[in-house]
Amino acid sequence: MSAPEAAAPVRLAIEDGVATVTLDRPEARNAISSALATELAEVFEPLSTNREVRAVVLTGAGERAFCAGADLRERGGFDDHGWFVQREIFRRAFGAVRRCPLPTVAAVFGYALGGGFELALCCDLVVAAEDASLGLPEVRLGLVPAGGGTQLLVRRVGPAVAKDLVLTGRRVDAAEAARLGLVDRVVPRAELQAAARGLAAEIAANAPTAVRLAKWAIDLGGDLAREAGLEVEDEAWRRAVLSNDRREGIAAWNDRRPPAWPGE
Numbered sequence: 001m002s003a004p005e006a007a008a009p010v011r012l013a014i015e016d017g018v019a020t021v022t023l024d025r026p027e028a029r030n031a032i033s034s035a036l037a038t039e040l041a042e043v044f045e046p047l048s049t050n051r052e053v054r055a056v057v058l059t060g061a062g063e064r065a066f067c068a069g070a071d072l073r074e075r076g077g078f079d080d081h082g083w084f085v086q087r088e089i090f091r092r093a094f095g096a097v098r099r100c101p102l103p104t105v106a107a108v109f110g111y112a113l114g115g116g117f118e119l120a121l122c123c124d125l126v127v128a129a130e131d132a133s134l135g136l137p138e139v140r141l142g143l144v145p146a147g148g149g150t151q152l153l154v155r156r157v158g159p160a161v162a163k164d165l166v167l168t169g170r171r172v173d174a175a176e177a178a179r180l181g182l183v184d185r186v187v188p189r190a191e192l193q194a195a196a197r198g199l200a201a202e203i204a205a206n207a208p209t210a211v212r213l214a215k216w217a218i219d220l221g222g223d224l225a226r227e228a229g230l231e232v233e234d235e236a237w238r239r240a241v242l243s244n245d246r247r248e249g250i251a252a253w254n255d256r257r258p259p260a261w262p263g264e
Contacts, residue, residue, distance in 0.1 A: 009036040010062070011152065012043050017054040017204040018197060019047055019102075023119075026062025031071040032115045034086050037093035044096035053264055056212070057196050058123055059107035060116075066108045066132070067116025070191070072141075087146075094147040097122040101212050103203045107196035108132050109189060113171070118147030119261060120183075124215065127199060128174045128183040129192040136173035155222070157181045207245040208263045213237075218238035 011022040025028040030036075046052050060066040070090075075232055078086070097104065097119060106120035109129035117134045120126050130133075136145045136153070144150070145166060154162040161180050165172070177183045187195045198208035203211060217236035221229030240246055244262040 029065035065111035069114025079184035
């Protein structure tokens, strides 16, 4: 297991192939400051080449919030130029989560608002505690969701639901979020971290090369015409077939033993 200094606004721990990335500003409901956004990108970006890691859980510290969104106290001191400077920092951070080639699971509890909800949407799967409260309130502040909210939400739940949530800025509880398809699983608060880690561990137990390629095919092919998407799928299959993971997987099945994935 490894972790950065406790004072960092983002913590990283790696155990049994699963990396846990924790937003660590509980006194500010894990609000996204420029420092936290910078650290989030610097933690996430190297994970793609870390051979110890096969899946990632993203969560928050404390008891009140996964992430309450951007730090408005910090933003209160910005001039117009300051907003645009921070915009590039935020784009890097959200992009690092969204483009991570490893499977990612958000463990959401308490408040997940604005940029906090968008960080969850940047992950592949979302496990929510029963006390979760999710929303994109940006229009109530004169802003537009810009951590991927308008684009990721419409791809998850369709334009009608996306417009309902974005244009009203309203919050939804975990039960409604599950009904709308905003989250994938809802569990009691006490079981959240175990459930998210268990899901990540289940994925991490599979062939890492195949998992990465399957995620790549879904992400890239999902926005293409059907036949173009099928070509992406075919490319993913061909790469997987040539991998040592495929060789080990078939050999292990025939030998009736657990596979020892080489990860290549």
